[in-house]
Amino acid sequence: MVIRILAFAGLVFFAAGPVLAETGAQFAAPGVRAPGDPDVNGFRFSLLHGSNQSTRGLDIGLLSLSETETFSGVGLYLGIGKVNGKMDGGAHFSLVNIHMGQDSGLNAAFINKVHDADNAVDFGFINIASGTTLVDIGGLNMAKRSTAQLGFINIVDEIQGFQLGFINIAKNGFLPVFPFFNFAVE
Numbered sequence: 001m002v003i004r005i006l007a008f009a010g011l012v013f014f015a016a017g018p019v020l021a022e023t024g025a026q027f028a029a030p031g032v033r034a035p036g037d038p039d040v041n042g043f044r045f046s047l048l049h050g051s052n053q054s055t056r057g058l059d060i061g062l063l064s065l066s067e068t069e070t071f072s073g074v075g076l077y078l079g080i081g082k083v084n085g086k087m088d089g090g091a092h093f094s095l096v097n098i099h100m101g102q103d104s105g106l107n108a109a110f111i112n113k114v115h116d117a118d119n120a121v122d123f124g125f126i127n128i129a130s131g132t133t134l135v136d137i138g139g140l141n142m143a144k145r146s147t148a149q150l151g152f153i154n155i156v157d158e159i160q161g162f163q164l165g166f167i168n169i170a171k172n173g174f175l176p177v178f179p180f181f182n183f184a185v186e
Helices: 002-020
Strands: 023-029 032-034 039-129 132-170 177-183
Touching (some): 032 039
Parallel strands (some): 023 039, 039 132
Antiparallel strands (some): 023 032
16 A cells, blocks of 8 residues: 555656746846746746747747747747747747747748748748748748748749749749749649
8 A cells, every 4th residue: 555655656746747847937138047947838038038948838028039949839029039949839929030940830020030830820021941831921932842922022942832922933833933823833
């Protein structure tokens, strides 16, 4: 009986360990992260600069570079929202979004610079992807591969669906350059 109780207590403690290690709220500024835990599950506020390992929940940055390795939730930045790893089911609203890994969700900024946003919508004046995107909506959209681009100027190496815009450039389009629309030709 005692062994069962100890085993159960150990299991509960082991399972609760990762939860207890996360911070519910954090304040960040240059050289400051209070509390110092690198994982936030709740709310983070950054002034000028904030950096941590993971953020889940609401992340607000005021005149800041708000940086995290992994993100899920909502980010509101008067500055730059940077995800070095993966954004999983999130929405970033900022002046500039820089996402180095894989995204799913929404990137909304004046400038979006992403890597792989194959499960995300990029909404901005300028959208630049070094990899694959799902949907790009903006003034200038550039990607290696995209399912759909809607903008003034759309440029892609490989379109998987269609482009709508004033100028549409796709290496695999029915024509490599065409006004108003373009679509993939297999």
